Amino acid sequence: MRSMDNPPLQGASPGAGQARVASMNRLTPRQWLLLGIAFTALVGMRWNVGWLAWVMPVPFLLYLRSTHGWRARLWLLAALQLGVFLQILKMITEPIPWPMAALFSVPLALGSWLAYLAFEGLRRRLGDGWGLLLFPALVITLEWLGWRWSEFGSWGALANTQVDNLPLLQTTALVGLAGPALLLSLVAAWLAVVIADARPSRWWRSGLAIALMVLLAHIWGSYRLHQPLPGPQVTVAGVVSDLALGAEGIPPVETLRAGTDELFARTRQAAQRGARLVVWNEGATVVHAAGESAFLRRGTGLAQRLGVDIVMAYIVPLEGMAKFENKYVWVTSEGGIAETYFKHHPVPGEGSIKGSAPLRVLDRPYARVAGAICYDYDFPALGLRHARLGAGLVVVPSSDWRGIDPYHTQMASIRGIEGGFSVLRPVRWATSGAFDAYGRSRASLSHFEANDRILLATLPVERVPTLYVRTGDWLPVLALLFVLLAVARVWHGALRP
DSSP, X not given: XXXXXXXXXXXXXXXXXXXXXXXXXXXXXHHHHHHHHHHHHHSSSTTOOGGGGGTTTHHHHHHHHTOOSHHHHHHHHHHHHHHHHHHHHTTOOTTSOTHHHHHHHHHHHHHHHHHHHHHHHHHHHHOHHHHHHHHHHHHHHHHHHHHHHSTTTTTTOGGGGGTTOHHHHTTHHHHTTHHHHHHHHHHHHHHHHHXXXXXXXXXXXXXXXXXXXXXXXXXXXXXXXXXXXXXXXXXXXXXXXXXXXXXXXXXXXXXXXXXXXXXXXXXXXXXXXXXXXXXXXXXXXXXXXXXXXXXXXXXXXXXXXXXXXXXXXXXEESBTXXXXXXXXXXXXXXXXXXXXXXXXXXXXXXXXXXXXXXOOOEEETTEXXXXXXXXXXXXXXXXXXXXXXXXXXXXXXXXXXXXXTTHHHHHHHHHHHHHTOEEXXXXXXXXXXXXXXXXXXXXXXXXXXXXXXXXXXXXXXXXXXXXXXXXXXXXXXXXXXXXXXXXXXXXXXXXXX
16 A cells, blocks of 8 residues: 555646546546436435445545535535435335435535545645545544434444445444445545546555455355354244324324234234244334323233233323333233333434433343334444343334335344344334344345234344454544544644744
């Protein structure tokens, strides 16, 4: 790899830089912008074209190299906004209104724009040797800040574009979401350098090193996926409700009663089929505060008679559906209540009360188990905490919509790879899934097909140790330090007489 002290290959003369780029790639800046919009729109979310994620940033990086001035930068912002908007628009189906795409795309596009500008500004001062490492460092740092401290969680993380590439996702067991992000952004940064350089052959060593890293990651991941998982296994079930809880509000009393009766009937069927643990989807029914005690007595009595654990996920309205408790109660086969859990990360704009109690892992006869609710598992910190507490199986009652099916369920499976535990995610209005600690699907059930709404799976329940659980987010911290080093170097150079 070239020394990071080499001078910039671009930027000494704006005109010369533009001429070199134009002669090498024969695309105009406008064409690079259009290509970047197309790549961004096609990557991620529903209808994800995963391989495009490896080259998605390249057009924008080359556009920045071949342009100067704030007008060009504002055009980049407009292109990013359109690309991210179209990407998120793929998620919009009933009952989600299309303006939600703009609501989420504006901050995401703005953050990406600032990152691109910061990168290009630093690259022009430090050179492409620095830039080749600086771009991945910026990507990892910004993703880490997002999934660790923002309410967007891991949405937008590059790792999620690779949900169909299980060998690559095994790197999350080593360094979390930063693993796929490092490899994808390294490839993109190298391609941009090679396309822009008048002498691309000088980058063959760095290209060979990056190609070897990508190859080894896939080889190791493929090897890992062919290893058997140790320890006992347990039969579990996800039960999905037919009750519609959405913009139309709480269903009529008779509809609610019939839907709740059906939930209990499906629970009995799941137990009869051998499940030791039955988990309902998020907000599977609505229980008014006045009737909650009777509802829980019914659940504990059924669990004791059947000899199974039941995770009863339901909603308690406080102010209609504008404010409510979104929770589950873990009922044990002995007829007791092991845990009452409130959703820790309500979706922005959701009216549910935010849970704040420390996460717990329950010692049950069949496994060490834990739980979260839907959007909670878009935040890697929760999965990391469950793993460090020793969970071998985590249940995630959820409720999605067609626009994020099955993408959201696949995203949740990454927490299991990071933490080395199995994941059961029963989902209303999408695909329910059961995954082992390597992210391999053990069972799935589509809400949009004719079925009995009962997902049955046999899952390993012994936690697999992972490096990520032991070391945490050291790679993002290292990436942040590298970014700060680059900024300090530029600052020191600017102060030098």
